[in-house]
Amino acid sequence: MPSKLKMCLTACLIASATVPLGAQGFAATKTKTAATTNANPRGQILALSCAGCHGTDGKSVGIIPSFYGKSPEYLESALKDFKSGARVSTVMGRHAKGYTDEEIHQIAQYFGTVWKKTK
Amino acid sequence: MSTNISRRDFNKLLLTGVAGATMGLFGGSGSAFAASRRVVVIGGGFGGASAAKYLKKLDPSLSVTLVEPKASYATCPFSNWVIGGLKTMPEITQTYAALARRGIVIVPEAAVSVDPVKSTVKLKSGKLLHYDRLVVAPGIDFKWDAYEGYSQGLADSSMPHAYQAGPQTVLLHKQLQAMKDGGTVLICPPANPFRCPPGPYERASLVAHYLKTNKPKSKVIILDPKEKFSKQGLFTKGWQRLYPGMIEWRGPAAGGKIVSVDGASMSVKTELETVKGDVINIIPPQKAGQLAFTLGLTDASGWCPVNPTSFESTIHKNIHVIGDACKAGAMPKSGFAASSQGKVAAAAIIRLLKGQEPVPPSLVNTCYSLLAPGYGISVAGVYQLSPEGITEIPGSGGLTPIDAADDQLEQEAMFAEGWYNNIVRDIWG
Numbered sequence: 001m002p003s004k005l006k007m008c009l010t011a012c013l014i015a016s017a018t019v020p021l022g023a024q025g026f027a028a029t030k031t032k033t034a035a036t037t038n039a040n041p042r043g044q045i046l047a048l049s050c051a052g053c054h055g056t057d058g059k060s061v062g063i064i065p066s067f068y069g070k071s072p073e074y075l076e077s078a079l080k081d082f083k084s085g086a087r088v089s090t091v092m093g094r095h096a097k098g099y100t101d102e103e104i105h106q107i108a109q110y111f112g113t114v115w116k117k118t119k
Numbered sequence: 120m121s122t123n124i125s126r127r128d129f130n131k132l133l134l135t136g137v138a139g140a141t142m143g144l145f146g147g148s149g150s151a152f153a154a155s156r157r158v159v160v161i162g163g164g165f166g167g168a169s170a171a172k173y174l175k176k177l178d179p180s181l182s183v184t185l186v187e188p189k190a191s192y193a194t195c196p197f198s199n200w201v202i203g204g205l206k207t208m209p210e211i212t213q214t215y216a217a218l219a220r221r222g223i224v225i226v227p228e229a230a231v232s233v234d235p236v237k238s239t240v241k242l243k244s245g246k247l248l249h250y251d252r253l254v255v256a257p258g259i260d261f262k263w264d265a266y267e268g269y270s271q272g273l274a275d276s277s278m279p280h281a282y283q284a285g286p287q288t289v290l291l292h293k294q295l296q297a298m299k300d301g302g303t304v305l306i307c308p309p310a311n312p313f314r315c316p317p318g319p320y321e322r323a324s325l326v327a328h329y330l331k332t333n334k335p336k337s338k339v340i341i342l343d344p345k346e347k348f349s350k351q352g353l354f355t356k357g358w359q360r361l362y363p364g365m366i367e368w369r370g371p372a373a374g375g376k377i378v379s380v381d382g383a384s385m386s387v388k389t390e391l392e393t394v395k396g397d398v399i400n401i402i403p404p405q406k407a408g409q410l411a412f413t414l415g416l417t418d419a420s421g422w423c424p425v426n427p428t429s430f431e432s433t434i435h436k437n438i439h440v441i442g443d444a445c446k447a448g449a450m451p452k453s454g455f456a457a458s459s460q461g462k463v464a465a466a467a468i469i470r471l472l473k474g475q476e477p478v479p480p481s482l483v484n485t486c487y488s489l490l491a492p493g494y495g496i497s498v499a500g501v502y503q504l505s506p507e508g509i510t511e512i513p514g515s516g517g518l519t520p521i522d523a524a525d526d527q528l529e530q531e532a533m534f535a536e537g538w539y540n541n542i543v544r545d546i547w548g
């Protein structure tokens with residue numbers, strides 16, 4: 001089952017990025033990890049919404065498109081096309097209309113680079 | 120911001136010598152007390168589990184504890200599919216194993232009280248957990264005294280609510296299986312606000328699907344105290360197309376308001392008449408989960424007022440309330456909304472613990488409803504902070520078009536499953 005395999009890969013990738021419990025005493029040295037994901041806090045807060053349908057970090061296991069690993073440019077133009085209606089959709093257009101072009105840019109920047117950090 | 124500083128934080132700041140410099144506006148030097156940052160989350164449903172997962176994901180240095188007495192969690196989303204015979208309970212049951220593997224400490228017991236001054240949570244066993252920030256996500260509770268003759272005992276035996284998934288879901292499904300062909304199913308939703316506004320109507324649809332397939336002479340009557348309901352146009356059209364004559368909706372003027380119920384005669388008395396049912400699904404009016412009351416987090420409405428940026432309680436500082444229990448402005452009480460709130464609260468807590476202001480929230484909701492296999496509809500909403508609180512962004516969101524073509528409805532049914540599979544992994548995976 002390819003989707004099962006994908007899931008396992010996802011889990012393993014994420015697991016390896018997680019700091020073990022024992023390391024918590026050195027929290028101060030770990031703030032770097034948090035700081036990386038936090039470089040774009042506005043993009044982050046906007047982007048977290050997407051995972052509710054598209055999966056954590058945009059890794060979808062089923063029929064909903066996965067966008068993990070896509071470039072910021074691709075994501076930005078896709079979202080703008082959903083927003084304008086140039087790209088036909090069931091629900092994406094209704095969502096994309098909720099964001100300004102600047103916000104779409106932020107979301108694209110966040111997801112277009114987050115996979116490089118969780119690789 | 121300065122009003123959010125608890126005495127313990129303040130003492131810590133004094134010890135590290137930065138209090139004076141940061142009381143007004145925090146400068147962002149969080150490492151001073153980073154080593155002891157503990158967040159405790161109470162409730163492992165859509166809201167709480169999302170908060171726990173994202174707290175740990177976005178800041179692995181945090182110590183995150185999730186307090187949830189149930190070893191596994193049956194999701195309400197898709198429980199109507201179980202009632203209609205389209206899914207089984209194991210398919211909608213989530214566990215906490217993956218969250219534990221992420222380094223979240225899972226505490227399998229109920230929280231009984233909180234000392235907001237000492238910042239401790241007391242568990243049923245008497246054990247205390249210390250927190251720097253607490254997230255409370257207990258979901259809903261029912262107003263058992265809403266109708267004369269109604270009680271929790273009646274719900275557990277003969278008139279299930281099936282509005283918390285688990286044994287109640289199974290009971291309602293079994294009652295449908297046991298019902299004779301030609302029977303009547305009564306579905307009695309509550310007035311607003313309540314969990315999952317389209318839930319009772321998706322249920323009516325999937326019950327009708329089950330009956331049409333297995334007991335085609337039967338019917339469904341919805342007794343509704345509301346003038347209108349979620350996705351009404353789309354549901355009504357779908358019912359006419361899929362189940363002509365099988366589903367009857369009675370609004371308040373047509374006797375939709377229940378006065379009392381009687382388990383012995385399996386009947387419901389409305390303002391107009393007494394209606395008998397072979398299966399009776401009373402969905403009682405709701406309020407925030409009991410724990411929210413115990414902790415003094417509720418206001419006169421029976422729900423918890425929160426700061427819309429951080430979901431911090433406006434009653435108790437350092438305690439954040441998310442999900443169905445909180446008052447989230449225009450957002451409906453849905454699992455999707457609870458999860459979105461959990462993430463926003465997680466991001467806010469991480470910043471607050473570092474002495475930074477939370478960024479303005481961005482919140483979202485999508486609720487799919489299945490009317491029959493291959494026939495799905497949805498409502499979407501994108502939310503922002505405005506002077507009125509959390510409001511829907513004008514021009515965004517909204518419903519499946521009323522004239523949607525069959526292939527769109529079919530696609531939405533597939534997306535409903537795709538959504539479920541992704542969100543449960545996003546939360547519990």
Ligand SMILES: Cc1cc2nc3c(=O)[nH]c(=O)nc-3n(C[C@H](O)[C@H](O)[C@H](O)COP(=O)(O)OP(=O)(O)OC[C@H]3O[C@@H](n4cnc5c(N)ncnc54)[C@H](O)[C@@H]3O)c2cc1C
Nearest residue numbers: 162164165166195196229230257258315442443453454455
């Ligand atoms: C029939 C039905 C269909 C639905 N369909 C959808 C749908 O398709 N999409 C959607 O988005 N939403 C749907 N919902 C709504 C969704 O289920 C709720 O909005 C969601 O569960 C709210 O999440 P929550 O975290 O606030 O509460 P819950 O999910 O109820 O979680 C609360 C948790 O807190 C725990 N808890 C309570 N008290 C304590 C305590 N003292 N100590 C420790 N733990 C405690 C409970 O055990 C529970 O696990 C549906 C609801 C119903 C009833």
